Amino acid sequence: MHAVTGLLTSLLASSALARSLGGIYNRRQSNGTEYAVKEPPLTTPWTYEVGTDPWPEYPRPQLQRSEWKNLNGVWRYRNASSLGDVESPPFGAIFPQEVLVPSCLESGLSGLQGQNVTYSWLSTTFSVPHDWSGERVLLNFAAVDYEATVFVNGQRAGFHRGGYFAFTVDVTQYLSSNSTNELLVFVHDPTDSGDYVIPVGKQTLSPSHIFYRPCTGIWQTVWIESAPADYIAHLDLNANADGDVTVTVFSSSEDPNPVTVEIREKHSTDVLASEEGIAGSPIEFHVPHVDLWSPDSPTLYDVVVKLDEDKIHSYTGFRTYSKGEVDGIQRPLTNGEFIFQFGTLDQGYWPDGLYTPPSLEAMVFDLKVLKKLGFNMVRKHIKVETALFYKACDELGLFVIQDMPSLKPTTPNAEQQVEFERQLELLINQQKHFPSISTWVIYNEGWGQITDIYPEFRLTDRVRKLDPYRLIDATSGWHDHGAGDIHDNHHYANPQCGSPFYSILSTPYDPKRIGFQGEFGGIGHNVSIEHLWNVQEAISTINQTYEVNESLDAWNYRAHKLLVELTEQTDMFACSGGVWTQTTDVEGEVNGLLTYDRRVLRPDVEQWKRDIDGLYDAAGRRGGKGRGRSRKRGGGVVEL
Structure with a gap:
């Protein structure tokens, strides 16, 4: 071992x-x-x-x-x-x-x-x-x-x-x-x-x-x-790279009562800007000379909101997500700059707690491992985490691509589709305040997607209306009919990212949208029973892994080859980011960077750091800004 x-x-x-x-x-x-x-x-x-x-x-x-x-x-x-x-x-x-x-x-x-x-x-x-x-x-x-x-x-x-x-x-x-x-x-x-x-x-x-x-x-x-009797029930908050803040404060009474919003330095009483307004109506104001949020400079600011006798504390980060052309290719932009987003498919499962991590410390451990290896993003895969997960990503400097939890792989009836859409709105409204969330995913690999009437176009418009500040990946993997900002390819083990080749389940790269590798890798490495989910039904499915390597040396060799291939596609074609499968093993899957018990880390750390830096360097040669460096006044890379 x-x-x-x-x-x-x-x-x-x-x-x-x-x-x-x-x-x-x-x-x-x-x-x-x-x-x-x-x-x-x-x-x-x-x-x-x-x-x-x-x-x-x-x-x-x-x-x-x-x-x-x-x-x-x-x-x-x-x-x-x-x-x-x-x-x-x-x-x-x-x-x-x-x-x-x-x-x-x-x-x-x-x-x-x-x-x-x-x-x-x-x-x-x-x-x-x-x-x-x-x-x-x-x-x-x-x-x-x-x-x-x-x-x-x-x-x-x-x-x-x-x-x-x-x-x-x-x-x-x-x-x-x-x-x-x-x-x-x-x-x-x-x-x-x-x-x-x-x-x-x-x-x-x-x-x-x-x-x-x-x-x-x-x-x-x-x-x-x-x-108090009239309290702050909900807060819509966005702060962009120009220092502009947009806030809507919703009260329990829905009365148009006066509210005050303050932006402060983190962990400080120093007020940088404040504005008054009315509950239920947008409040807009400007904060000069802000430090921007990015993976290499995850600067956050405290927010204090007052409504009559109610007072709540919040926080935000100044950043702007958009799609734009860089050297003739559609790219994801953070604060106006192309940053290559590279992360893992993050299932959020634990062998002792399943959906519930044992503790905040345990949950953040996974994110720190990713940050140390050089990743700047996680794709939260068809699960929604505790708010403290997103806060940790805000503080560490990790982009989040957030999936809508999918229906089981079948076609919903009209009533089930209405309920799915209601809960999609809950997802957007409850999570859209976290600075690190850069992208919404509506459908994953066609699960629960109605394929004859293309609802993803209508749902993309709905998500855009609820949150105009982020990118939308309407169909991660398939079935892709052209909706959303991103053309998302899934392919195991080799990537097909913004490239002139594709598999039968995917579609040809669409140059009107961002070329993205939503899933790839997935290579496996079996371990001894003390690191496996000791359930025979799970153990019996291990050989369903996309590729199984007999040793860690072989696993790291194959990972290197796949990362080099993604780097080449970034250099040669229109690849703007990728998602490696996956953060940890889960039950019968043995393709994680970490084993399911979090006791074995498979990557050769220095090799992976070099390969991931190579991806950012390739993006830099195509007009990008490396791993996530952006304009800032202070701060720096978070120390783990």
Whole structure:
């Protein structure tokens, strides 16, 4: 087995997790609770470090209030038998099992590791701080997969559909006069069962190679917060490379009340610019002499918004994404300059937590590995992450190509298509504030795409109206009919990027759009059982990998050849960026830069750095600006 490289060791050591490489774990909690991690098919260095107070960080960094309380921790769980159970809530019952929130019910970290948990009840109790008296109390869920019906103190308080998106319930009227409140959540998650066609990404009830174990339940943070009667409900915010800021502040009352927006230096009270306006109407103003956001200079600024008695903290980065001609070729532009975007297909799966990373530290570890190797982008593949993931990309300097979670590979009916489009709008509206997101992907490889009426043209227009500040990749891979800003080729293992050759599933390069390699590579390298997802059905699919190399030397040799080929296509043709498959192994896939347990890093680090720098150099010879250097006053490359 290839030894853990110096890069991996240093990153783990910096997280104080190196001891976990030796397999020394505390398998039960020390506080006497019944909850314990249920041994997953594979662990990570963080599995037994999670504890019973997971994800303590404030989960919504771009609309942050000072008065809040985290409800994560050990809840109670009971299986339900049907959708009709929601009509008979078991108020006051003590559920038989303990479960960790947030977590996927199918994961080891949940303490359950359940299967086919289509209907579920989860419960906890909470108290409201006495000094919140007279204020509204907002109950927030960052993500529940798939449908959540919320009850507080025996009353139905809210409902939400969509497994990737946040929602808020004003629970003020349901609160008890004493100190304890009962919170009950009914979860319905059909995944890909029966006739259900919903946004599921890679989730399936029958895992096989490129489709994985599903995630059900409250898989992101739950919290309450205090707000005045008229509070800031939503914030639309964009800051461009010219220093222009556009903000729309939406209030809970929808009254046209006055608001104030301030731009400050990061972690400072120094106000650079401020502007007043009216809630619900765009506010536009200019900030002079700003440092621009780019991968090599990820400069961010604090934002403070005031609406009457409400005050929230946010942040932004000044950058502009556009499409433009450079030396006769359509290119993706950042701050008016062609920057070659090179990153990985990032599935966001964990063997211990599935959709839920063990911790913020673990999640950021993956991104730091990519940054150290020289990547400047991740393609978040048909999954939506916690807001803290995008904040980390903002801070580290990583472009994000954000996919819409796809339907299962089938053709939706009219009702299913309407729901897909509703959730597409949720994706855009909830994530469009993060400076690092450069591109939206509507469809991946035709999954759930209606191919006879070309809905991607209409959806491209809709996305553009919701967010005119980013590029749109309407159809990543196929079926491409010419919609969007990007002509996106998928081909394994060799790239076909902006080139005069293509495979049968793709289409000829379209010079009116940006030539992009949305997926390539995918070469595999098998490992010993201690680094594999120890599920026989997954192990049996390893040989479905696009290409399997017998040693790490062979794997690195093949990677070098493929990266050189992409470099040549950048030099010779119209290639503007690429996505290597993939960040980590996942279940039966063994084609990651990291193994699924994050304990083995396959790349020869110096070789990969040279090859990736070669891509940026080739783009520079075609009018590009290297890896992401852009005009700035200060800052610099983030230190890891």
